[in-house]
Amino acid sequence: MRPEESKRWYARIRWWGWTLIALAAILASLAGVYGVQAMQIKKHEYAAINVVKSALTYERFSEPEALMADVQRETESARSIAHNGWWNALASMPGLGADIGALQHVTDILNDLALQTLPEYARAFRQVDVKSMFSEGALNAQPLVDVTPALKSANMSLSQRLREYRSVSCPRLGVLASAFRAGEKALESADRYASMLTDTVLPNVQQWLGYDGKQTYAVLAMTPAEMRGSGGLVGAVGTVAVDHGRIHIGEFQNNSDFSEKKATNVNKDEYALYQLDGPLHLRYDVRDVTNAPSTQRVAQLFENIWKQSEMGKNTDLSGVILADPVVVQSLVKASGDVVLTDGKVLTGSNTAEYLMNTVYLERPSTETNQVFGEVAKICVSRLTSHLNTGTLKTLLKDLNMLTRYRHLAAYSFNPALEKVLAEFGLTATVPNKTTEPEIGIYTTEKNPSKMDWYVKRSTTIQQINCESNAAAYHVEYTISNTVTWDEVDTLPPYISSYTKKYPQRKGMSMETIVFYPPAGGRLSNFSVEGGGSVPTTGALEWRQIYHTFVELQPEQTVTYSFDVNVSKDAVQKLEVDETPSGNETNDIRYAYLCPVG
Numbered sequence: 001m002r003p004e005e006s007k008r009w010y011a012r013i014r015w016w017g018w019t020l021i022a023l024a025a026i027l028a029s030l031a032g033v034y035g036v037q038a039m040q041i042k043k044h045e046y047a048a049i050n051v052v053k054s055a056l057t058y059e060r061f062s063e064p065e066a067l068m069a070d071v072q073r074e075t076e077s078a079r080s081i082a083h084n085g086w087w088n089a090l091a092s093m094p095g096l097g098a099d100i101g102a103l104q105h106v107t108d109i110l111n112d113l114a115l116q117t118l119p120e121y122a123r124a125f126r127q128v129d130v131k132s133m134f135s136e137g138a139l140n141a142q143p144l145v146d147v148t149p150a151l152k153s154a155n156m157s158l159s160q161r162l163r164e165y166r167s168v169s170c171p172r173l174g175v176l177a178s179a180f181r182a183g184e185k186a187l188e189s190a191d192r193y194a195s196m197l198t199d200t201v202l203p204n205v206q207q208w209l210g211y212d213g214k215q216t217y218a219v220l221a222m223t224p225a226e227m228r229g230s231g232g233l234v235g236a237v238g239t240v241a242v243d244h245g246r247i248h249i250g251e252f253q254n255n256s257d258f259s260e261k262k263a264t265n266v267n268k269d270e271y272a273l274y275q276l277d278g279p280l281h282l283r284y285d286v287r288d289v290t291n292a293p294s295t296q297r298v299a300q301l302f303e304n305i306w307k308q309s310e311m312g313k314n315t316d317l318s319g320v321i322l323a324d325p326v327v328v329q330s331l332v333k334a335s336g337d338v339v340l341t342d343g344k345v346l347t348g349s350n351t352a353e354y355l356m357n358t359v360y361l362e363r364p365s366t367e368t369n370q371v372f373g374e375v376a377k378i379c380v381s382r383l384t385s386h387l388n389t390g391t392l393k394t395l396l397k398d399l400n401m402l403t404r405y406r407h408l409a410a411y412s413f414n415p416a417l418e419k420v421l422a423e424f425g426l427t428a429t430v431p432n433k434t435t436e437p438e439i440g441i442y443t444t445e446k447n448p449s450k451m452d453w454y455v456k457r458s459t460t461i462q463q464i465n466c467e468s469n470a471a472a473y474h475v476e477y478t479i480s481n482t483v484t485w486d487e488v489d490t491l492p493p494y495i496s497s498y499t500k501k502y503p504q505r506k507g508m509s510m511e512t513i514v515f516y517p518p519a520g521g522r523l524s525n526f527s528v529e530g531g532g533s534v535p536t537t538g539a540l541e542w543r544q545i546y547h548t549f550v551e552l553q554p555e556q557t558v559t560y561s562f563d564v565n566v567s568k569d570a571v572q573k574l575e576v577d578e579t580p581s582g583n584e585t586n587d588i589r590y591a592y593l594c595p596v597g
Contacts, residue, residue, distance in 0.1 A: 002040065010272045014431075014570070019267060022390070028484075030520060031374055032474055035177075036274075043108070049544050065122070065230065067520060068118050068119065068122050071118060071168055072114040072115060072118070074114075075107070075110045075111040075113070075114040076111055076113075076114075078107045078111070079107040079110070079111040079251075079573055080162050081107075081110060082103055082104045082107040083104055083107075091172065097407075098169070098171075099171035099172055099176050100176070102170070102171050102176075102180065102222075103171055103179060103180060106165055106168055106180060106183050106184075107183075108181075108185075109161055109164050109165050110165075111214070112161065113157075113158070113161045113187075116157065117154060117161060119152070120150070120154035121154045121194075122448075122559075123156055124147045124151050124153075125147070127146070127147050128143045128144060128146075128147055128554070129143050130143075137180040138244065138245040138246040139245040139246075139247075140245055140570075141205040141206055141209055141245070142206075144205065145202055148198055149199050151202075151403075152198050154553055155191075155194045155198055158187075158190060158191055158194055159191055159195075160408075161187060162187045162188065162191050162372045165183065165184055165187055166184070168180075170597075177258065179338050191340045193423075196420065196423060198421060200416055201420060204414075204416050204417065208242070208417055209242055209244070209245045210241075210242040210243040210244055210245065211244055213244065214243040215242045215243075215318040215319075216239055216242075216315050216316070216318050217236065217239065217240045217241075217242075217317075217318050217319045217321050217410075218237060218238070218239055218302060218306060218317060218319075218321070219321045220234045220237060220286075220289070220290060220302065220321065220322050220323070220461040221234065221235050221236040221238065221252065221323060221372050221373065221376055222234055222235070222290055222322060222323065222324045222498075223235050223324065223325065223355070223356060223372070223450070224325075224450075224452060224453075224579070224580055224581055224582055225356040225357060225360070225450040225452050225453045225495075225582070226325055226445045226448070226449060226450055226451075226452055227443045227445045227511070227579050228288060228290040228444055228445070228579075229290065229291045229292055229293040229442040229443070229514070229579055230290040230291070230292060230293055230294075230295065230298055230322060230409065230428060230442075230579070231290050231322055231324050231406060231407070231408065231579065231580055232290065232300060232324055232452075232580075233287050233288070233445075234286050234288075234289065234290055234373050235254075235255055235257065235287075235368070235372050236252040236253060236254055236369050236370070236373040236376075237253050237257075237286060238250055238251065238252035238253070238256060238373060238376060238377065239311070240321065240380070242336040243265070243467070244251070244407065249377055249380050251286070251373070251377070252370075252372070252373025252374075252376060252377055253311075253373075254369045254373075255286050255287050255328060255369060255496070256369075256512050258286035258305060259285055260285075261285060261305045261541065262283060262284050262285050262305070263284045263285075263301040263302075263304045263305055264304055265304045266284050269538070269539050269540050269541070270284075270291075270292070270540070272493055272538075273512065273514075273538065274288075274291060274512070276367065277512070277549070279446050279447070279505075279510060280445075280446040280447065280448060280510070286302065286305055287300040288416075289302045289305065290322060291444055292541070293429075293430050293440060293442045293514070293540075293579075294427075294428060294430055295320070295322060295409040295410065295411045295426075295427045295428045295429070296427065296429070297541060298320060298322065298409075298411070298481075298545055299319065299411040301316075302320050303317050303320070309371050315411065318412060318414065319410060319411055319412035319413055319414070320410065320411050321408075321409070321410045322408065322409040322428075323376070323407070323408055324352075324407050324580060325351060325352040325355035325356050325582070326402065326405075326580070326583075327402055327407050327408045328352070328372075328376055329348060329349070329351035329357060330348075330398040331350040331376075331379035331380065331395070332348050332351045332375075332379060333347075333348030333384075333394065333398070334394040335379055335382040336382070338351075338375055338378050338379065340374065340375070341374070342363075344362075346375060346493050351375070352582055353377065353582065355371070355372055356450070356453050356582045357450070357453040357582075359372075359496075360450050360495050361491075361492065361495070365492070365494040368494075375464070375592075380496075395501075400425075400503040401585065403424070403425045403426055404425065404515070405580050405584065405585055405586055406428050406577075406578075406579065406580040407580050407584075408426070409426060409427060409428045410426045410427060430516050430541060430543060430577075431517070431518050431519050431577060433519055434518075434519045434520035434521075434565075434566075434567035434569040434570065435569050435570060435572070436570070436571070436572055436575070437471075437518035437519070437520075437521060437564075437567065437572070437574050437575070438520055438573065438574065438575040438576060438577050439475065439523070439564060439571075439575075439576055439577070440495050440514070440515070440516030440578070441477060441513065441514070441515055441516075441556050441576060441577070441578040441579070442513070442514045442578065443511050443512070443513050443514075443578075443579045444511065444513075444514075445509065445510070446510040446511060446512055446549070447497050447508055447509060447510035448497055449495060449496060449497030449505075449508075449509070449558040450494065450496065451483070451496065451497065451507065452509060453495075453582055454481060454482050454483040454509075455480065455481055455482070455509050455511075455552065455580060455581075456479075456482050456581075456587070457477070457478065457480050457578070457586070458477075458588075458589065459476070459478075459575055459576050459578075459586070459588045460475070460476045460586040460588050460590075461473050461475050461573075461576075461588065461591065462474045462475075462590070462591040462592045463573075463574075463592055463594045464563070466594035469568055470565065470566065470567070470568040470570075471565075471570060471573075471594070472563060472565045473563070473564040473565070473566075473568050473574050474561070474562075474563055474564075475561070475562055475563070475564055476559055476560070476561050477559065477561075477562075478557060478558070478560075479511075479550070479552065479557070479559075479560075480552075480556070480557040480558075481507075481508075481509050481552040481553060481554055481555065481556050481557075481560050482555075483507055483554045483555075484509070484554060484555055485552075485555065488507035491507070507554045508552060508554070509550075509551075510550070510551050510552070511550055511552065512547060512549050512551065512587050513547065513548050513560075514540060514545050514546070514547045515535055515545060515547070515560075515562070516541075516543060516545055516577075517544065517545075517546075518564065518566045518567065518570075518574065519567065520567030520568075520569065521564060521565050521566040521570075522564075522565050523546055523562050523563070523564055524562065524563050524565070525561075525562055525563045526546065526560065526561070526562045527561045527562070528548075528558065528560050528561070529551065529558070529559045529561070530556065530557050530559055531551075531552075531556060532548060532550035532552075532558045532560075533548050533549065533550075534548065534582060535547055535548040535560065535562075546562075548560070573590070575588075576588050
């Protein structure tokens with residue numbers, strides 16, 4: 001062995017090697033410092049966004065001064081970090097300096113917006129006499145209409161800030177680019193919503209409130225205890241009419257009142273999957289219109305039946321509202337406990353379970369649909385007769401949950417209003433955004449029963465190709481019939497579907513399940529464990545789908561496994577859109593997501 005080979009490894013490194021190591025260590029330390037601080041800038045920008053969101057959801061709409069101060073504090077914090085000594089030193093360097101300078105510039109723009117543009121909106125909304133908007137159960141939008149010129153002036157300032165932001169080149173360094181895009185996304189969202197308010201909402205709001213003619217909406221009361229794609233079988237139909245700002249609630253009619261009317265616009269794909277295939281052949285009377293996964297399609301099917309009915313002969317339908325017992329529970333929470341005619345007390349925590357299960361255990365089957373109508377009418381009547389900012393604030397706290405998990409949906413035949421409903425997530429759709437990937441899983445109960453209360457669903461998602469630009473995931477979708485064999489014998493036939501003709505169906509959930517791929521993506525490699533069949537390809541609503549049928553016995557669990565490829569345009573993790581259950585939210589778990597950055 002030569003002498004130099006016997007030296008320790010560190011003794012064999014030349015002076016220039018140590019220099020390179022030291023330089024690498026310094027650069028790594030600097031990268032860590034700037035990376036942490038860039039993430040802090042991004043954090044402050046998102047905090048500012050969330051402050052504004054809290055106002056939009058009515059959390060802090062009545063606190064404009066405090067809200068504005070919070071936004072200004074966050075944007076100033078981001079600006080201060082971007083202009084500290086470390087960042088200023090790098091800003092003068094070639095190459096990386098351009099990236100640093102870009103981020104410094106946009107933090108200045110956001111801070112100027114908070115200090116100059118936001119106060120313009122605050123001054124405009126301070127002109128609104130909120131109390132005068134609510135009078136004797138009527139909504140008067142004129143105070144909002146009156147501030148339109150001031151809001152448009154503020155919009156011009158906001159749009160100018162956005163143009164300034166877009167004139168700045170996005171940094172090339174990943175962590176800086178992430179912070180840059182966060183600010184741009186915030187400005188784009190603010191500009192879009194502000195423009196919608198002044199260009200679409202305020203010019204049309206009086207028409208929507210019935211000042212130019214009464215507006216009539218059908219309310220479809222669904223029960224997910226017997227699932228249909230958008231929610232559940234329609235048990236009752238009510239009406240909400242808006243006339244000169246005053247809301248009138250019509251009687252809820254039992255679905256049997258519509259039983260002889262069937263939708264005549266069922267397409268061939270719906271016919272093949274749901275009418276032609278059994279064991280339950282959907283009639284597409286009013287009970288089944290909610291089987292379509294998109295709210296627009298539900299509205300089209302119901303409007304066809306409406307025009308055939310006595311209710312619809314002399315009244316044009318303005319739109320359709322879908323609501324399930326979780327919505328009613330939120331109404332009870334906002335308006336106070338409800339005492340039914342039999343003395344049963346419904347609260348903000350037990351209403352959904354009562355309407356989806358308990359009522360079928362305690363009341364004759366001939367009365368259950370009327371009970372839902374009774375509860376819904378009490379809640380909506382209270383809401384409209386005591387309409388005030390406090391009640392609205394309570395309701396709006398739940399609005400995101402209700403729309404996100406399909407408990408509440410709406411569609412308007414007025415294009416301007418529908419644009420607003422869709423923007424705020426009230427119109428449910430099948431997966432249609434390549435940038436926001438989601439899979440759709442929609443269920444139809446084919447055993448006439450109320451067994452879906454006992455069926456629990458969960459989805460586990462694992463990202464599997466972290467090295468690729470286009471994300472891929474492995475998904476496991478589990479469906480379990482939690483009722484025990486002993487419990488089945490205690491259930492009334494209306495729940496368990498027991499009949500002498502089909503005794504084997506007792507306590508069984510028999511479901512057609514449809515899987516939609518993400519927009520611009522695909523599903524593959526299906527397998528199934530625990531029973532049932534592997535999904536096969538088909539078509540629905542002009543999209544390729546996969547569908548299967550499962551007979552789920554008591555205590556049986558079935559798991560569907562498959563891979564998901566999303567569009568290269570996707571900018572967020574894979575989500576799941578599915579038929580709602582009796583729970584407020586869905587059971588979705590992420591086993592693993594690839595590291596970011």
